[in-house]
Amino acid sequence: MRSARAAAQRLSRAADDPPVDARSVERALHQFDAQGRLRRWPSKRSVQTLALWALWATLPAGRSMPEREVNERLTREHLFDDPATLRRTMISCALLSRRxxxxxxxxxxxxxxxxxxxxxxxxxxxxxxxxxxxKEVSHA
Incomplete structure (x- = not known):
């Protein structure tokens, strides 16, 4: 019984989310404006990767899109007018695929x-x- 309980405790700890490096998250957050848009392309690769994950989350799941739609979606989420760099880097980081x-x-x-x-x-x-x-502005 003791060994079963100990195994259950080990498994529950393994299922918990790993600890978050808050400093990395904070560095990435500094790259975004108050409305959640990426202000500039980060110079550090680790911050770039986190920023790309944030952009990845804005793309629809399980649906194919033409390049124009991907560019439009990425353009809405950043301020430096370079969706091609974002799109290509997301592909190279295996966050986005394309034919x-x-x-x-x-x-x-x-x-x-x-x-x-x-x-x-x-x-x-x-x-x-x-x-x-x-949405409110478009309905007005």
Whole structure:
């Protein structure tokens, strides 16, 4: 009985989310404005990767998109007007896939790392407020 209980405790600890490097999340958050848009392309690769995860989260899951739609979605989420760099880097980081002819893009479904989850969650409130405001303006 004791060994079964100890095994259950080990498994429950293994199922918990790994600890988050709050400093990495904070560095990435500094790259976004108050509305959750990426202000500039980060110079550090680790911050770039976290920023890409945040952009990945804004793409629809399980649906193919033409390049134009991917560019439009990425353009809404950043301020430095370079969706091609974002799109290409997401492909090279295996966050986005595309056909060879560039006609079909898809978000690659996977579990984000702990830091990316924390960043996505932090930006979620800001983005929802921006999306709601845009929706209200379009209906006015």
């Amino acid at each position: 060879r002819d560039g006609t079909d893009y898809r978000r690659i479904e996977q579990q984000p790392p702990a830091e990316a989850k924390a960043l996505i969650k932090s930006l979620g409130v800001q983005r929802r407020a921006r999306w709601q405001e845009a």
